[in-house]
Amino acid sequence: MKAFVGVFALALGTVSSVFGVIVLGLGLKKRDERMLELGRRFVFGVLAAAVLAFLAMEWALLSHDFSLEYVYENNARATPLLYTIAGLWANLEGSIILWALVLAGYLAFAARRFRDRSTDPLVAWATLVGLAVALFFFALMLGPANPFKTLSPTPSDGLGPNPLLQNHPLMAIHPPMLYLGYVGFTLPFSFAIAALATGRFGEGWLADIRRATLIAWGFLTVGIILGGWWSYEVLGWGGYWAWDPVENASLLPWLTGTAFIHSVIVQERRGMLRVWNLSLVIATFSLTILGTFLTRSGVLDSVHSFTESPIGPWLLSFLAVVAAVGIGLIAWRGDRLRAPGRIDSPVSRESAFLGNNLIFAALAFVVLLGTVYPLLAEALQGRQLSVGEPYFNRMTTPLGLVLLFLMAVAPALPWRAASGEVLQRRLLVPAWIGGLTMVVALLLGTNGITDSVTFGLAAFALAGIARQMVVGARAQGRANGVAWPAATLRAIRSNPRLYGGLIVHTGIVLIAIALVASSSYSTRREVRLTRDNTVNVSGYSLTYLGSRITDTKQKVTVHARIRVERDGDALGVLTPAISSFPGRTSGIGTPAVKTGIVRDLYLTLVSSPTERERVTVGVQVNSMIVWLWIGGGVVALGTLVALMPSLRRRSQRDPLGADDAEPRVLEGASA
Amino acid sequence: MNRLAWAALALLVVVAVVVAATQAGDSSPRARANALAEEIQCPECDGVSVAQSLAPTSRAIVRDLRRRVAAGESDDDIRAAYVERYGESIRLNPEGDGLGLLVWGLPVTLVLAGAGALVFASRRWRREPLMHATGADEELVERARRDDA
Amino acid sequence: MKHPARWIALAVAVVALAFVAVLATQVSDDPQREDNESVLLNHPAPEFSVRTLDGTTITQADLAGKEVIVNFWNSWCIPCHEELPALKEFYDAHATDPDFVMLGIVRADSQDAIRAYVDAEGVDWVVAFDPGANATLGFATRGQPETFAINSDGTIVGFKAGPSSRNELETMLAAARVPS
Incomplete structure (x- = not known):
């Protein structure tokens, strides 16, 4: 039943996007306003389909319907409610439902916002592009990544979500935030393609998507930070570039998106950088697809690469199409993209923005190159190698310092000349x-x-x-x-x-x-504690008080209770833990963190208590983490x-006055 | 007066940077071992250096690095020994030769080329007299205004 | 006049195409294929020195002329439990062979836990601690269990990461017995 509703929703979404694309395409060709008005309405069909698919999957998860393979693999009867709901984005197939829902939401938001301009070719083109993207994701779900695949006979209980993903409530928020950011860049992309297709690459399309771009950027930023926070609270602390390739992959569109948010101001203000802005938007969208490909197809090792999934070739082909269309359109329109503006002085707001864009582009390039270099080396020379923190630190530190300098200087610089x-x-x-x-x-x-x-x-x-x-x-x-x-x-x-x-x-x-x-200014030590003995580490006194074992159906957890004092002040009892989950080979550590404004005390349980009541505890003092x-x-x-x-x-008649920065x-x- | 204030600030910063630069460069055995530990990957965990990992093997590697440094092995010898055993993927810092030239050199080249292009463009702009809007430009502006009307 | 954007777009297109092509070659790769690869295969076994449960020291020199199976393991590793029956069966089949040695080297575990485990499970082959971690590092282990086969010349001829089956152990031993 749920599978039927789900597949019906996916089919509805596919059909709606196909019809939308066709009707809008014909309407644009024949300049038929009624068809454009009709085509716009298919967006709401897509939205209804996405909502229905989402609800069907949540229904199946909440009712523990293990006749669905996805529910069987990502849910168990003992899974707590929060992680049952979050189970929808705990694995590849489900997360594409979320992707489709967010995308449909953005498209509907745009369709509503521009409802008075539905016959405007720019809006019609943008809607068409958005629907084409939606079509791809619905087709993906109908094809290789079907979340509504059924199992027969129905198992009595499920495997439960990956233990890492059911350890912290942030798991319920971080992925949706990230998706709201990632997918949000589809709107700027659609309008950029529309601007190229209609030849109206003045400043109009920029004003149209300014808000959507900012919203997407804000969500992406928050999503990335929450991802870091989650990893700090759950995975143990491994430094910044070690988080995961997927963190790098989400950083890429963030970097180009940030560049775009800045360079857009220059175009609004001085009419310059048209090709550059179009390229940035197309690059940002391509990088979201590339990031999804890199992390979800299993070509890079990642916490986020969900087993072997067959969607790699699909995503790669889609990336190729997106890049080809974008680059092709820019080449086709190249002669008409000449910007009328110019820079008057090297010491001016616009030059600072150019510098900013150069640095952000360079950062994106470094992160991209470092992330894919192991793949290049393996493909070209058969060498297996890694690129990690030392490389990223050395390459990005100078760039980051220049950015800080620009951030200090640029807002004070006037336009044109100082x-x-x-x-x-x-x-x-x-x-x-x-x-x-x-x-x-x-x-x-x-x-x-x-x-x-x-x-x-x-x-x-x-x-x-x-x-x-x-x-x-x-x-x-x-x-x-x-x-x-x-x-x-x-x-x-x-x-x-x-x-x-x-x-x-x-x-x-x-x-x-x-x-x-x-x-x-962080320190990292490992100490062995015996029961009721106090050890002084990095300015803290730690006393091991004994351990406690909790056994729920979901997991068995060993908590070590450790009393913490600093300079004679009691800071309370911290309980780092290790949990083992049924059917999983390795234990999952849960750090205990005492957060402070200046420093965090971060305890991890390295080994479980022995019979002689000894535990080994990792003691990290991390400076100023809370400020992240x-x-x-x-x-x-x-x-x-x-x-x-x-x-x-601003007056309705003066869209160019949009920026009053x-x-x-x-x-x-x-x- | 104002010039003086800027000059004084510039002097302060330059002196501070020079002093800091001369103080830096700690080549004690411990610092060398720590630096090496930053670029050797923990064999049990992906992407984390042994300096940052508490895994038993990582601790053993850090001890081994200290021992090797104390025994007088050069940094390159130590890196080579680890690559020989674990393969190239044990290093988090890719080699700067061959294909590695690409990963280290290309970003630097592109930044320099980009900066060069910006300087060049801005010079050319300044040399040219202020352009007057052409008919095409006015048409563009007009169309942009119409886009939003 | 042609706008330079066209040429730049062409250049970008070429680079992007090459990039996608490279990625495409990587898609089909099986990420698990490294399981039976070790840089050390067909290289001489590293120097090491480990201490057995009763306190004797074993070095690689003591194993010269023997066919050796070296198994890295510890008491808390669940896959090690999984492979234990296969190891026992395999060891019992060859224990009487005078040229055969099986050495279980403990990777990151406490003495207490190991002794308790050996007693409880009835592990009969030589179990040794690696206090200096020189075997753990020398064999470039990345986890446990990991199993190596060394022939009588002291060359590493077999490797398996993860739990071994009886068949895999037999294959490794057979490789160690091939006269070189």
């Missing part, structure tokens, strides 16, 4: 704060030059952001005669895009500080602010 006087007024004090911070960091004995330069640049950037916020709030306060909290809010409301951007930058700077601090998550929250907040409608409403009024008021 005068020395403006630079002095806006940058001198923040620059001194940065320089002094660097010297202080050196005097305090930071490890090496990179760390102190990072702290200096971070302080420079934060001081610049603070200055800009204060100046803006003061100007609003003076103009409206309100106190500073109201003035700050008013300033933000007057230009949400500017201040949202600054808040995002604050979050990124916090993350940069946390990255460096946690990499350089706080920074992520600040980025999310900034993205929300940037999405707020501006109080200073330049605080002309504010700076004037402060002068």
Whole structure:
């Protein structure tokens, strides 16, 4: 029954997307407005199909219907409710349902938003492209990755989800967030293709997808940070580039997407970078497909590569089609893409944006190359090798420092050309704060030059952001005669895009500080503890109080209870644990973390207690990790602010005035 | 006055960087062993260096690295010994020769080429007199406005 | 005038095509195929020194002229439990052969646990600890169980990662017996 509903939903989705593509295609060809209006409606058919497929699978999971192979493999009667629901994205086939649902949601959102322009060829083309992408994913589910495959006879109990995926509630949020980000880049892609197809690659399509791009970017950022958090709480701490190839794969579209968010402003403002922006959008979408291919087809080892799945060739072919269409269209339209703008001075906001784009493109290239290099080496020379943290650190650190510098300087630069006087007024004090911070960091004995330069640049950037916020709030306060909290809010409301951007930058700077601090000032030890004896490690006193075993049907867990003190203050009892799951060979450790503003104490159980009541415990002191998550929250907040409608409403007739990022009024008021 | 403030800041930063640079470069045996541990992969766990892993084998490898450094083996000898035993995949840092030239050199080349192109373009733009909008440009703007109307 | 975007697009297309082609060659690869590959195959066995349960030291020199099966294992590894019956059966079939040696080297485990395990399960072959981890590293083990076969010349002629079956053990021993 559920299988029938599910397969029916998949068929409905496929048919709806096929009809949508055909009707829209014919409508565009014949310039028939009624057909375009009709074609748009198929989006809602696709949405209904995706919702139905989603519900059918959740129904099957919640009712533990093991006649479905997917439910059998990813659920068991003992699986707790949360992980039963999350079981839908615990494995490949189910996660494609989620993908299709998110995609259909975005398409419906766009179809509704542009309902008054359904006969506009740009919107019709974009809808067509979106439906074609949806068609691919529905076909994938009807073909090689069918989540509604049945088993006969019906097993009495299921295997349960992968133990790693049923250990922490973040598992329920991280994948949907990531998908909302990943899939969200389909909309900008559809509009970019539409702009190329219709030849209307002015600034109109950019304004249309600005919001959708920001939303997708925000979700992707939060999804990546949550993934890191999950891995910190569940997997044990292995440094940044060791998380998983899939973390690199989700970083790739994030990097090009971030580049796009910046370069779009240049095009809106100066009409430049048309080809570049189209390329970035197409690249971002291609990289989401590439990332999915790399991690889901099993060509790279990954926590996320779910057994051997036959979808590799499908994803690869789709990637080839996407890239061919994108590159082909740009080549075809190349002669008409000449940008009218130019750069007047190397010291200007637009040059800073160009620098920013160069660095982000380089970062994306480094991450891509490092991720696929083992594949290249194996294919070309039959060599098996690895690329890891030392490579990524060495290649990305200089690029990251340049980005921090740009983040400190660029928001203060005016468009077109900067005068020395403006630079002095806006940058001198923040620059001194940065320089002094660097010297202080050196005097305090930071490890090496990179760390102190990072702290200096971070302080420079934060001081610049603070200055800009204060100046803006003061100007609003003076103009409206309100106190500073109201003035700050008013300033933000007057230009949400500017201040949202600054808040995002604050979050990124916090993350940069946390990255460096946690990499350089963390310690890692392993101690053997005997019952009721106290051992001093890295400034903490640890006392092993004994262990406890819990046995649920889902898992058997050994918890070691360890009392923690620091400088005579009791910090409570931490219980790192190891769980074993029925039918799985290796135990899964669950670290216990005492989170602090400055440092985390991170305990892992290395070996279970012996009969003589001895345990081996991994003791890590990780500096400033919590600021990674706080920074992520600040980025999310900034993205929300940037999405707020501006109080200073732009006139309907002037779409080119969409960007009012330049605080002309504010700076004037402060002068 | 302002120039002076900038110059003083520049001096401060340069001095700080130079001082930091001369202090850096710890070549004590322990530092060498730790640096090597950062680039040897934990054989039991994918993608994590032995320096960061608490797996028993990783701890043994770290001890072995210290022993080898103390015994006077050069960094290259130690790397070679590990590659010989475990294969190239034990190193997290790909070799910089042959195909490795690509993975190390290509990003650097592209960044330099990109920066060069930007500088070149900006020079050319500055040399050319300010362009006037052509008919095609105005048409584009007009169309963009219409797109959004 | 031709816009350079066309040429750049062409170049990008060529690179992208090559890239996709390379990826395509990797799709069909079986990720599990490394199970029976070791860099050390057909190389001389490494030098090592391990200590047996009763405290005697065994080095690779002591094994010269013998056909040796070296099995890395420990008490907490579940696949090691799985292969135990096969190991026992195999060992019992060859225990009387004077040139045959089977050596179980413990990988990362405590003495207590191993002694208890050996007593409980009735492990008859030589079990040795590897306190300096020189066998663990010398054989470049990546986990347990891992099994190596060494012929009388001291050359590694067989390797298996993961639990071995009786047949696999026999095949490895046969390889070690082939006169070189």
